[in-house]
Amino acid sequence: MSTAVEAKTDAPANEPEANKLFRMCIKYKGSDLHLKVGMAPSMRLAGVLRQMQLPPLTGADMERLMYPLLNHKQRDILEEEGGVDFAHIIVDGDVETRFRVNLFKARGRLSLVARRVNNKIPTFEELHLPPVLAEITQYDQGIIIFAGVTGSGKSTSIASMLQYVNERERMHIVTVEDPIEYTYKDDKSVINQREVGIDVKDWDIALKHAVRQDPDIILVGELRDRETFNAAMHAAETGHLVFGTIHAGTAPSTIGRLLDLFPRDMHSSLRQSLAFNLKAIVAQKLLPTTKEWADKGVTRVPTNEIMRMNPTVKKLILNEEDTKLGDAIRIGMGEGMQDFTESLRQLVVAEKIERAVAFEVAPQPESLKMALKGITINQPGIL
Numbered sequence: 001m002s003t004a005v006e007a008k009t010d011a012p013a014n015e016p017e018a019n020k021l022f023r024m025c026i027k028y029k030g031s032d033l034h035l036k037v038g039m040a041p042s043m044r045l046a047g048v049l050r051q052m053q054l055p056p057l058t059g060a061d062m063e064r065l066m067y068p069l070l071n072h073k074q075r076d077i078l079e080e081e082g083g084v085d086f087a088h089i090i091v092d093g094d095v096e097t098r099f100r101v102n103l104f105k106a107r108g109r110l111s112l113v114a115r116r117v118n119n120k121i122p123t124f125e126e127l128h129l130p131p132v133l134a135e136i137t138q139y140d141q142g143i144i145i146f147a148g149v150t151g152s153g154k155s156t157s158i159a160s161m162l163q164y165v166n167e168r169e170r171m172h173i174v175t176v177e178d179p180i181e182y183t184y185k186d187d188k189s190v191i192n193q194r195e196v197g198i199d200v201k202d203w204d205i206a207l208k209h210a211v212r213q214d215p216d217i218i219l220v221g222e223l224r225d226r227e228t229f230n231a232a233m234h235a236a237e238t239g240h241l242v243f244g245t246i247h248a249g250t251a252p253s254t255i256g257r258l259l260d261l262f263p264r265d266m267h268s269s270l271r272q273s274l275a276f277n278l279k280a281i282v283a284q285k286l287l288p289t290t291k292e293w294a295d296k297g298v299t300r301v302p303t304n305e306i307m308r309m310n311p312t313v314k315k316l317i318l319n320e321e322d323t324k325l326g327d328a329i330r331i332g333m334g335e336g337m338q339d340f341t342e343s344l345r346q347l348v349v350a351e352k353i354e355r356a357v358a359f360e361v362a363p364q365p366e367s368l369k370m371a372l373k374g375i376t377i378n379q380p381g382i383l
Contacts, residue, residue, distance in 0.1 A: 016065075016068045016069060017064070017065055017068070018065040018066065018068070018069060019090060021033060021035065021041050021052075021065075022088065022090050022097075022099060022114065023090060024041075024043065024052060025043045025099075025114070025116055026090060026092075026097050026116065028043060028045060029045070030043030030044055030045050030116065031043075031044045031045075031047075031115065031116055032044040032113060032114065032115050032116065033099070033112070033113070033114040033116070034049065034111075034112070034113055035057060035062065035065070035066075035110075035111065035112040035113075036057065036106070036111045036112075037056075037057055037058060037059050037061075037062055037109040037110065037111070038056055038057070039051070039056055039057065040052055040053075040054045040055065040056050040057070041054055041057065059109050059110070062109065062110040062111075062112075063110060066103055066110055066112060069086070069088060069101075069103075070084070070086070070103070074086050078103060078104075078105075082104060082105045083102060083103065083104035083105065084102075084103050084104075085100070085101065085102050085197050085198060086101050086103070086198055087099065087100060087101065087180075087195060087198050087199075088101050088114065095119070096119075096183065097116065097117070097119060098116075098117040098180065098183050099114040099115065099116055099117065100114065100115045100117060100179045100180065100195070100198075101113075101114040101115075102114075115179070117179075117180055117181065117182065117183050118181065118182045118183070119182075119183055119185075121159050121160060121163040121182050121184065122156065122159075122160055123160060123163075123164075124160055124164065127153070127156065127157065127160055127302065128298070128301040128302060128352065129157060129160065129302060129304065130304055130306065130338065130343075132306060132336040133157070133160075133161055133164075133282070134161075134164055135336060136161070136279070136280050136282075136306075136308070136336075137161050137162075137164055137165050139241050139279045140239075140241065141236060141239045141240055141241055141277075142236050142241060142242070142277050142278065142279035142309075143232055143233065143236040143241075143242045143243075143244060143277050143278055143279060144241070144242070144243050144244075144279050144280050144281075144282070145223070145243075145244050145245070145246055145254060145258075145278070145280075145281045145282070146158055146243070146244070146245045146246075146281075146282050146283075146284060147245070147246050147247070147248035147249070147250070147251065147253075147254045147257075147281060147282070147283040147284070148245075148247070148248070148249075148283060148284040148285060149247060149249075149285075150247070151286070152284050152285055152286050152302075153284055153286050153300075153302055154245045154284060155181050155182075155245070156181070156182075157282070157284060157302065158219065158243050158245070159181065159182040159184075161243070162175075162184070162191075162217065162219065162243070163184065165189060165217065166184060166186070166187045166188060166189040166191060167187050167188060168188060169188055169189060169216075170188050170189065171188075171189040171190070171216040171217055172189065172190050172191075172192075172213070172214055172215050172216050172217075173189050173190070173191045173192070173215065173216065173217045173218075173219070174191075174192050174194070174210045174213050174215040174217070174218050174219070175191070175192070175193045175194065175218075175219035175221075176194050176196065176200070176203065176206040176207060176210060176218070176219065176220055176221055177193060177194070177195055177196070177219070177221055178195065178196035178197065178203075178221060179195055180193055180195045192213070194206050194209075194210075203220075203221075203227075203228055203231075204227060204231070207220060207228070207231035207232075207235070208231070210235065211234070211235050211238060211240070215240055216240065216241065217240065217241045217242075217243070218232075218235050218240050218241070218242050218243070219242075219243045219244075220232045220235070220242060220243070220244045221244065221245065222244070222245050222246065222247075223244045223245065223246045223258070223261075225261060226261045226262055228244075229244075229258065229261055232244050233273055233277060236277040237273070237277055241279075246258065248283065249283065250283050250305055250326075250340070250363065251281040251282070251283045251305045251306065251307035251325070251329065252307065252322055252323075252325035252326050252329070253322075254281045254283065255274065255281075255317060255322050255325070256322060258270070258274070259271075267320075271317050271318055271320065272318065274317055275309075275314045275317045275318050276314075278309055278317075279308070279309055280306065280307065280308045280309065281306075281307045282304055282305070282306050282307075283304065283305040283306075283340070284302050284303070284304050284305075285302065285303050285340075285361060286300045286301070286302055287300060287301060287302070287303055287347070287353050287357055287358075287361065288300055288353070288357060289301055289352055289353060290351055290352060290353060290354055292351065293351075293352055298352075301347060301352050301353065303340060303343045303344055303347060303353075303361070304338070304340075304343050305329065305338065305339050305340045305343065306329070306336065306337050306338050307325065307328070307329050307332075307337055308332065308335060308336055308337050310328075310332060310335055312328045312331065312332065313325065313328050313332070316328055326339060330342075339363075340361075340362065340363050341362065341363070341364055341367045341368050341371055342371065344358040344361070344362055344368055345358075345368060345371040345372055348372060349372075355372075
C-alpha cells in the first residue's frame with residue numbers, strides 16, 4: 001500500500017455510518033472504495049490503492065456498516081448468492097454522487113468495492129473529439145453506433161454527445177446502462193437513467209419499457225446479441241434516435257459484426273434495415289499523447305473514423321459491397337466523414353501524438369505516410 005490518507009470529513013449526523021467512508025472517497029476524488037475485514041478502509045487515487053488513517057475493520061464493523069445500506073431483497077440476494085450489486089447515493093446540497101456497489105462474501109466475511117460514478121461529463125473539446133459529432137446528434141430518428149474495443153472511450157464519447165443535447169434541446173432521453181458510468185443533471189432535457197440489475201431486471205425488459213416512455217433519444221448500451229440489436233432497430237424504426245456500442249475495429253467492419261449476430265438467411269433483410277435506419281458509425285481508439293500534452297494533464301486522445309449514411313454508403317450496404325465502404329468514407333470527407341488515416345494525420349500535425357504512435361495503429365501506414373507529406377490519393381470510382 002502507498003501513503004495513508006487522513007480520515008477527516010464532515011457528514012450529517014442522521015445518515016448511515018458508512019457514508020463517512022463514501023464521503024472520504026468523494027473528498028479525495030477516489031475512483032473506488034475498498035473495505036475488507038482485517039484491513040483499514042482504502043480508496044484508489046490516481047490508479048493507486050491508498051489506505052485511510054483508520055483502524056483495521058473487524059467482521060462486526062463490516063456488518064454494522066453494511067447491513068443498514070441494504071433493503072430486505074438485497075439482504076436476501078446477499079445470503080443466497082454470496083454477493084449483491086446496488087447503487088448508493090450521497091447527497092450534498094443539490095449535488096448527488098452515485099456509487100455502484102458490489103458487496104460480497106470472501107472467506108465467509110463481508111467485503112465491499114464501490115465505484116464512484118462521474119458527475120462531470122467532459123465536452124467534445126475536453127475529449128478532443130471531432131466537432132462533426134455535434135451535427136450527428138441532430139438526427140430526429142435512426143441509429144448511431146460507436147465501435148471500438150473495451151476501454152476505447154466509447155461510453156464517454158456518447159455521454160458527451162448526450163450532454164450536448166441536454167444543454168441545447170428539450171428532449172426526453174432514456175438510458176439503459178450496465179453499469180451507469182456518468183450521471184446527468186437535467187438541463188433543457190429530461191434524462192432517465194436505468195441501471196440493469198439495480199433499476200430493472202434485465203436488458204430485454206428495460207428496452208421494452210423504454211419505447212413506452214415517450215423518449216426522443218434512447219441509449220441501449222452494447223449491441224451484444226440479436227435481441228438487443230432487434231430492440232434497438234425497432235426503436236429506430238418507430239421514430240426514436242438510438243445510440244448503441246459494439247466491439248469492432250473500424251466503421252466498415254461494424255456492418256459485418258452486426259450481420260454476424262444473425263444467420264446468413266437473414267442478412268438481406270438486415271442490410272435493408274441498416275440502409276434505411278443507420279445514420280452514422282463512429283469507430284474510436286485511444287492513443288497516448290506527446291509529452292507536451294501529457295504535461296498539460298491530457299494523457300490520451302481519441303482517433304476517430306466516421307462513416308455517415310449517404311446515397312453511396314446506402315447503395316454499398318444494400319449491394320453487399322462492404323469492402324468499398326472505406327473508399328466511400330474518403331470520398332465523403334466533405335460530408336463530415338473521415339477515415340483513421342485522416343484522423344491520425346490531424347493528430348500528428350497538431351502534435352498531440354507522436355508519429356511513431358500514429359504509424360503503429362494506422363490501418364494503412366503507406367497512406368498515412370503520403371498524407372503527412374500532403375499527398376492525397378484519389379480513390380477509383382465506386383459508383
